[in-house]
Amino acid sequence: MIIEQILVTGMVVFCYLITDETTKEAVLIDPAGDYDLIFKKIEKHKANVKYIINTHGHYDHTSGNSHMLGKTGAALLIQKNDISYLRSVKSEESALFSDGEKSKDKKVFLLQDNDRIVIGNTELWVIHTPGHSAGSISIYSNGNIFTGDTLFTEGVGRTDLHDSSTESLMDSIKNKILKLPDDTKIWPGHHYGRKPVSTVAEQKKYFRISK
Numbered sequence: 001m002i003i004e005q006i007l008v009t010g011m012v013v014f015c016y017l018i019t020d021e022t023t024k025e026a027v028l029i030d031p032a033g034d035y036d037l038i039f040k041k042i043e044k045h046k047a048n049v050k051y052i053i054n055t056h057g058h059y060d061h062t063s064g065n066s067h068m069l070g071k072t073g074a075a076l077l078i079q080k081n082d083i084s085y086l087r088s089v090k091s092e093e094s095a096l097f098s099d100g101e102k103s104k105d106k107k108v109f110l111l112q113d114n115d116r117i118v119i120g121n122t123e124l125w126v127i128h129t130p131g132h133s134a135g136s137i138s139i140y141s142n143g144n145i146f147t148g149d150t151l152f153t154e155g156v157g158r159t160d161l162h163d164s165s166t167e168s169l170m171d172s173i174k175n176k177i178l179k180l181p182d183d184t185k186i187w188p189g190h191h192y193g194r195k196p197v198s199t200v201a202e203q204k205k206y207f208r209i210s211k
Contacts, residue, residue, distance in 0.1 A: 001122045001142055004041045005187060005196060008034035011060045012191040016146055019047045023120030027051045028074070029139065029146055030189060031064035038068070050119055054078040055148025055189055056136040057085025069107070077117065079128060080110035081163075082135025111137060127176055131169025132157030138177060146187045151177055151203065153186065154193030178204055 004017040009032050016029040017038070026047035031038055042049060049072040054062050057078060062085065069076060078086065113128035117139075124141040129150045136157070139146040149157035151173050159166040177186070182201035 001144075002045055003144065003187070004045070006034075006038055006041055007191055007196075008032050008037065008064075009060070013060055014187065014189055014191060014196070015064075016187060017041050017045070017047060017049075018119070018122070018124070018141070019045045020120030020122040024048050025050045025119035025122075027053055027117065027119055027124065028068060028072070029053045030055055030061040030148070031068040032061055033064050035064065035067055035071075038064075039071070042072075049074045051117060052076050053117070053139060054082070054086075055138070055146065055150075056133045057082035058133065058149070059085075061148070061189065062086060076108045077111050078108070079126070079135035079137045080112060081130070082133055083108075083110060085133075129172035129176055131159060131165055131167075131172045133161065134163040136172070138172075140180070143181070143183065144185045144187060145177060145180060146189075147177060148189040150189075151186060152188040152190060152192045153195050153198040153202075154206075157189075173203075174207060174209065178207065178209055 002019040006015040008015050013032040015031050019026040024046050026049045028049050052068055052074045111126045115126040117124040124139050127138045127140055129136050129138045132149045136150050159169050178200055180200050184200040186198040
């Protein structure tokens, strides 16, 4: 598995290109803009983007969806509780990703907790981590977790929005993300800290969680 962390837009969003080394199938997480830069990374790895994943529905993470979907022909994946943020997507265009319905004409799939996403020989798992939004998710694969706006390297996502909750956010961080092995790498949704990547062990110190 090859991970490209791509810093995009004035909102310092981290977009991620995850490519299976053998088959070159790939997913693109939160393509917010700076398309030329993103496509340079895609070309670098000769990646075939199969899915575009939104960690949540907020505009600063989803604004590039239409452009990237049009260019790649990929399907869009988003947690079912955040589909309402995507005004251009009608509910009848969507189907549960976990229900096995994968007809070629369906380009939007709604994710649930513990859904499995496969690219080539690489498996990614959906962890529902609500708090920043009701449908926020993190994506786990092979010792790496992509946390969107749930957890940064120094701080957490805001919880003053209509569907956010400080209690839910803290539960997601402490009882889902920080329950992973200490050496798990944390890849955040924004470059809001001094470092672009953290670990579960490091974050446990911030949250005063003992080993």
